[in-house]
Amino acid sequence: MEARLPAARRLRTVPAMYAAAAVLGGAALCVTVWRGLEEPGTALAFGLLVAVGELARVPLPGSDGRSRSAGPLAGAAALGYAMLDAAGGEPALHGAAQVVAVVMTGSLVGMVPHVALGRPPALDVAARTVLGVGFVAVCFQLLHGGGPLYCSGAPGPVHALCLLGLTLLTGLFDAVLGATTAAEHTGRSYAPLLREELRIRCGIVPAIAASGAVLALAVAVAGLWALPVLGLPLLLTQIAFRRHAAVRATHRQTVLSLARVTDISGHTPGGHARRVAALCRSVGRELGLSGRELTVLEYAALLHDVGQLSLVDPVPGGATEPLEGRERRRIALSGASVVRRAGIPGRGTGGAEVADVVERQADPYRQQPVTARVLRTVNAYEELRLGGAGTPGRGAEGALERLRAATAQDHEPRVVEALSRVVMRGRGA
Amino acid sequence: MMGTRGADLPARALVPAAVLTAAACAVPAVRQLDGLGAVGGAGATGWTVCCVLAAVHAGCVVLTRERGPWAGLAAPGRAGRAREADGAPPLVFPVLLAGVFLLPPSGAALVAVPGALLAPLGAGAGQRLWHAARLVLALYAAGLVRALCERACGAQGAVQRAELPLALVAAPFVAVTFALVLAVLDGTRTAVSGGRVPATLRRGLCPRTVGPHLVHGAAGLMMAVLWRSPYGPVAGLFVLLPMLLSSWGFAQYRAERAAYRATIGSLVKSVDIKDRYTCGHGERVGRACALIARELGMGERRAEELRLAGLLHDVGKLGVPTRVLRKNGPLTPAERQEIERHPELGDEIVRGIGFLGEARPAILHHHERYDGDGYPYGLAGARIPQAARIVAVADAFDAMTSTRSYRRGRPVDAALAELERCAGSQFDPQAVGALVRALAKHDWARLVADVPGPPSALDAEDASAARAGAGHGAAAGGRPGGGNVPAR
Structure with a gap:
């Protein structure tokens, strides 16, 4: 399903993006210095807003921490400056070059404290911001006063709607760039990544961009006083995102602790749940599951053996695979009741789905959702590979061999093949 | 909370009175809006502005209803209380306050009516009418204050001229007036129904309620400014997008926090699966710990850490063989040793969780005795972390008062007397004193009424009896490892 990119092509686009951003930024800076800064007050205000937003950078909720983007404040401020055609009733004189230069300077300044504290600079984000802002600024110059695509005369509702359309286009552009970077970093193919980016971003990025349009319009009407007034909700948003990220990290640590419990109680060999979770994630990726499904799968894999706590005597080696089907299902049900009883709310965090996967991990594969199939096969692989108290470990080859033999009812052939590809690749690397 | 027959009268008269007053405020709108002329950029009349804002408000309310597509955006508040009290998702306030800046007071009041009547309060027509009336009154008052402010600082038409x-000067006054009137109306309602008025007023006027309203006020003002600008009403409505983003961010945060709490809950629940004698024990100990912490004057943050500590104190039992935990009858020394490892195992399990703060040492040391005879390290007195001393008291209290399958729970008073007897030898006197004082103010049985008790092995069919028995009962039997029960 997922064709892999040839290595040569994989290594080309990201440096190209960095180079394009550097060239664009450098050229804009030169032009601005050469021409001199138009309206330095406005430039300073927007640049400051970008720097503050960059300083308080946060991962977007639902993005898994990997796919990053400019925070709401910096993003909106950058776009707002790009789409500003007047300030307090006076027409704005800055061109696209000045927009790019100011935004780039602002985000670099905002990055300085991060670098000083030893955190790696988010260069890919900065490059995307510069390219995105350049894109909007150029589009805007084409649309607004005197440009070749000049449409509306006096400022009016049509103008406002044009800005909104432009912001949606920006969201799309940003998603394309994001998917490109992600495709290169992870080596996955482009289309599912773009879908994922668009899914994550279909709400947030247009909303951020539209906030930029509001900033532009409000500053055009009411002058720079509009910036703090509208910047406040955006700053609050950023605080909310930050808290979300903190709780998410704690939540993850707690799930990991819960996953370690069966190790500590001697029900499973040490690190079993973590290994199964990591392998499940790779296999799920290989099968092209979405980011959300991957999270559900990972949590379910971490918690899949919790049901064994209800056993009065531990199963030898923690291996459930050799048990009778009915017993296995009883354990799965008990584990699901732990996860479900906890009442993790369904939407957004996938708690109910996690419980569902845990519950159905022992069913024949045709009755299972794809996540549960992956979990069942990977768990069986781990148990077969290491062996239990009575049975010797078969090693990777032997385990895969056994799984292939059981594809009639227990394990889906597609999942087994994906697993074997992942295992072989891990060995090759 | 229902009063006597005499006290019923104001309770029943309040809603009609509020509705009549609200109607009196809103009716002049009919004449005022007609005479207003053009107020929007696109030559919109007062009626158009009022209708558009009312429609947007109603749309927001419908979308964020319980089963609506944006249900997650509505602030649930603490256990759904704030939602009931406000009856409105935060998204609608900028719309309502924009009305205050665009329209005369009575017109602004009218904006709230359709949305308020659609609000999902579940309690029927009376509740909806009350909700509409309180919004109308608050908006009318805010409108009057706006006019006053503008006259006072010569800012008439400042919105029009951007x-x-x-x-901006009027915005904070408008927001505070809005919050104040809502709080006073809610307080009045609490008063006539016999509830606690100060708590209602405090909730309505705390920074967590007024702060967001200040932001909403500023956003409403911006909306009005853009509405009247050449860009027209469309641009005004754009202001809702940053507000939407902000609501969404907080909704995500709340959802993740709920998931985190639920995961902690499942950690506790898995202890219950192993050790069926102690079902609900962690939850009750957590509440008792929070009670003691508040009584000792600790801040909310430490109280929450102590609640976590109580919740998770026995998590190490997950590492003890189930056969030993469930054994009926006396334990061998080896088995006793297995059980006494649970504080250390618990520490091992929660090692990876950040933000536990004081909860971690509390889990490790909750079986230390004040005189130094406890385990695992035999610490004494002030060398035991304070959180651990509190958990030890709460643990013993619940172990004595809750009904286990092999014995009935003791009455609260008897358990407290027992704790006081052992204060200084086994328990920290300060923590025991705090628990005694706290339980003089609160009814323990009510505090833990919603915690499910253990499935009763004596009477498997009547689980509800066990639940009702949690908190009172008589006659206790000791069981090794079954909590910090004082040794006789």
Whole structure:
């Protein structure tokens, strides 16, 4: 399903993006210095807003921490400056070059404290911001006063709607760039990544961009006083995102602790749940599951053996695979009741789905959702590979061999093949 | 909370009175809106502005209803209380306050009516009418204050002319008036129904309620400014997008926090699966710990850490063989040793969780005795972390008062007397004193009424009896490892 990119092509686009951003930024800076800064007050205000937003950078909720983007404040401020055609009733004189230069300077300044504290600079984000802002600024110059695509005369509702359309286009552009970077970093193919980016971003990025349009319009009407007034909700948003990220990290640590419990109680060999979770994630990726499904799968894999706590005597080696089907299902049900009883709310965090996967991990594969199939096969692989108290470990080859033999009812052939590809690749690397 | 027959009268008269007053405020709108002329950029009349805002408000309310597509955006508040009290998702306030800046007071009041009547309060027509009336009154008052402010600092027409620092002056006054009137109305309602008025007023006027309203007020003002600008009403409505983003961010945060709490809950629940004698024990100990912490004057943050500590104190039992935990009858020394490892195992399990703060040492040391005879390290007195001393008291208290399958729970008073007897030898006197004082103010049985008790092995069919028995009962039997029960 997922064709892999040839290595040569994989290594080309990201440096190209960095180079394009550097060239664009450098050229804009030169032009601005050469021409001199138009309206330095406005430039300073927007640049400051970008720097503050960059300083308080946060991962977007639902993005898994990997796919990053400019925070709401910096993003909106950058776009707002790009789409500003007047300030307090006076027409704005800055061109696209000045927009790019100011935004780039602002985000670099905002990055300085991060670098000083030893955190790696988010260069890919900065490059995307510069390219995105350049894109909007150029589009805007084409649309607004005197440009070749000049449409509306006096400022009016049509103008406002044009800005909104432009912001949606920006969201799309940003998603394309994001998917490109992600495709290169992870080596996955482009289309599912773009879908994922668009899914994550279909709400947030247009909303951020539209906030930029509001900033532009409000500053055009009411002058720079509009910036703090509208910047406040955006700053609050950023605080909310930050808290979300903190709780998410704690939540993850707690799930990991819960996953370690069966190790500590001697029900499973040490690190079993973590290994199964990591392998499940790779296999799920290989099968092209979405980011959300991957999270559900990972949590379910971490918690899949919790049901064994209800056993009065531990199963030898923690291996459930050799048990009778009915017993296995009883354990799965008990584990699901732990996860479900906890009442993790369904939407957004996938708690109910996690419980569902845990519950159905022992069913024949045709009755299972794809996540549960992956979990069942990977768990069986781990148990077969290491062996239990009575049975010797078969090693990777032997385990895969056994799984292939059981594809009639227990394990889906597609999942087994994906697993074997992942295992072989891990060995090759 | 229902009063006597005599006290019923004001309770029943309040809603009609509020509705009549609200109607009196809103009716002049009919004449005023007609005479207003053009107020929007696109030559919109007062009626158009009022209708559009009312429609947007109603749309927001419907979308964020319980089963609506944006249900997650509505602030649930603490256990759904705030939602009931406000009856409105935060998204609608900028719309309502924009009305205050665009329309005369009575017109602004009218904006709230359709949305308020659609609000999902579940309690029927009376509740909806009350909700509409309180919003109408609050908006009317805010409108009057707006007019006063503008006259006082000569800012009439500042919104129209988009003179920003000048137009901004009225915004905080409008927001505070809005919050104040809502709080006073809610307080009145609490008063006539016999509830606790100060708590209602405090909730309505705390920074967590007024702060967001200040932001909403500023956003409403911006909306009005853009509405009247050449860009027209469309641009005004754009202001809702940053507000939407902000609501969404907080909704995500709340959802993740709920998931985190639920995961902690499942950690506790898995202890219950192993050790069926102690079902609900962690939850009750957590509440008792929070009670003691508040009584000792600790802040909310430490109280929450102590609640976590109580919740998770026995998590190490997950590492003890189930056969030993469930054994009926006396334990061998080896088995006793297995059980006494649970504080250390618990520490091992929660090692990876950040933000536990004081909860971690509390889990490790909750079986230390004040005189130094406890385990695992035999610490004594002030060398035992304070959180651990509190958990030890709460643990013993619940172990004595809750019904286990092999014995009935003791009455609260008897358990407290027992704790006081052992204060200084086994328990920290300070923590025991705090628990005694706290339980003089609160009814323990009510505090833990919603915690499910253990499935009763004596009477498997009647689980509800066990639940009702949690908190009172008589006659206790000791069981090794079954909590910090004082040794006789």
